[in-house]
Amino acid sequence: MKNTNYIILLVSLFFCMSCAKDGGFYDQQIKSVEYNGTVYEYLKSQPGVFDSLIQVIDRVGLQEILNDSAITLFAPSNQSFRLAIENLNNTRKLAEQPIEFLSSIQYEHLDTMASQYIIRGVLPTDSMQRQDGIAMRDFKYNYPMHAKLHLTSSSGYQGGGPTLIDFSDTKRSQFYRNWVTTSTASINIKTSNGIVHVVNQDHVFGFNAFVSRLTYIPPPPNLFVTVGGTYSVSNENSGGPNAVEASKYVFDGNPETKYLYGGIPGDFWLQVQFAEPQVANAYTLTSANDDPNRDPTDWRLQGSQDGSTWVALDSKVSEVFASRFQLRVFRFANTTAYKYYRINFMRLRSGNVFQLADWSMNIEER
Known part of the structure; x- marks a missing residue:
């Protein structure tokens, strides 16, 4: 009997110790590290970690903001810059272009990309605990970013691991699927003028725009700008010709505006009439700000001398716009000057609501 009581006591102690040790979840505490200095001074105090970020900040003149303003910095490490530069130069090498360095990359691109990581206001993780996260703006250009807390898994418990921040470039889109997101490695480093959240090392500086922006080839000259014309749809x-999303905005060359129409498929077209016939051998289409299901996929381009008899110049089927505000250039063989150009849209990605930010006819010297 004594042995039985002893075994029961041991088993009870074992279960008590197990419960005390585990508790059924990972008891993660979001701890803050305090640094006696500014955000910029903190970066300087970490040699071998943020050297590339400091080089960019110094080059584009962001030191004052990091020293004097109330900010939150999502700090990419040297590894983030190394990945970005390697990706860029691999692409440039294939295009037989000279390699780039942080010291030589175009100032305007570095400035706007670096500014995305510097957020207006002091935002510790407590401010990001809403279910949908928190909308943020970069300090210098007011560009929309987003942050949201999430729990990782640990020891078999869903959501029982450490807390991280999902930090997103929203691409000015309300749809999550269009966002580009990275996570933090460490969070809540308090300085005298703000908070630093360190971004994971696998993040590529510039989100997904670093290579595309630095290998960008501008479209041929826009005849809507150099010549002008009469536009119709x-x-x-x-809502009429003066509505917020009226047809006039598809000709204005501004990707922030768009033309929206519900009613295709069917006979649906955009048209320009030049005062004098013009030779065009390229055209551009720019995707609008939101729902990619409204993007056109099938269309044909035509030219005419009188607006009645049309000649086929180009056609596309099953085209896809990879991102919002994406400008795509389409080239075609043509040496004839036409007074009218018309683009007919036959199919959308899904549904029957059409939208487009811009259309232009262009001339490329060959």
Whole structure:
């Protein structure tokens, strides 16, 4: 009997110790590290970690913001810059272009990309605990970013691991699927003027725009700008020609505006009439700000001398715009000057609501 009581006591102690040790979840505490100095001074105090970031900050003149303003910095490490530069130079090498360095990359691109990581206001993790996270703006250009807390898994428990921040470039889109997101490695480093959250080492500086922006080839000259014309569409926005998303905005060259129309498939077209016939051998289409299901996929381009008899110049089927505000250039063989150009849209990615930020006709010297 004594042995039985002893075994029961041991088993009870074992279960008590197990519960005390585990508790059914990972008891992660979001701890803050305090640094006696500014955000910029903190970066300087970490040699071998943020050298590339400091080089960029110094080059584009962001030191004052990091020293004097109330900010939150999502700090990419040297590894983030190394990945970005390697990706860029691999692409440039294939295009037989000279390699780039942080010291030589175009100032304007570095400035806007670096500014995305410097957020207005002091935002510790407590401020990001809403279910949908928190919308943020970069300090210098007011560009929309987003942050949200999430729990990782640990020891078999879903959401029982350490807390991290999902830090996102929203691409000015309300749809999560269009965002580019990275995570933090460490969080809540308090300085005298702000908070530093360190971004994971596998993050590529510039999100997904570093290579594309630095290998960008501008489209050929836009005849809508250099020549001008009279513009028309087969169907106007339901709000009329002065609506917020009226057809006039598809000709204005501004990707922030768009033309929206619900009613295709069917006979649906955009048209330009030049005062004098013009030779065009390229055109551009720019995707609008939100729902990619509204993007056109099938279309044909035509030219005419009188607006009645049309000649086929180009056609596309099953085209896809990879991102929002994406400008795509389409080239075609043509040496004839036409007074009218018309683009007919036959199919959308899904549904029957059409949108497009811009269309242009262009001339490329060959």
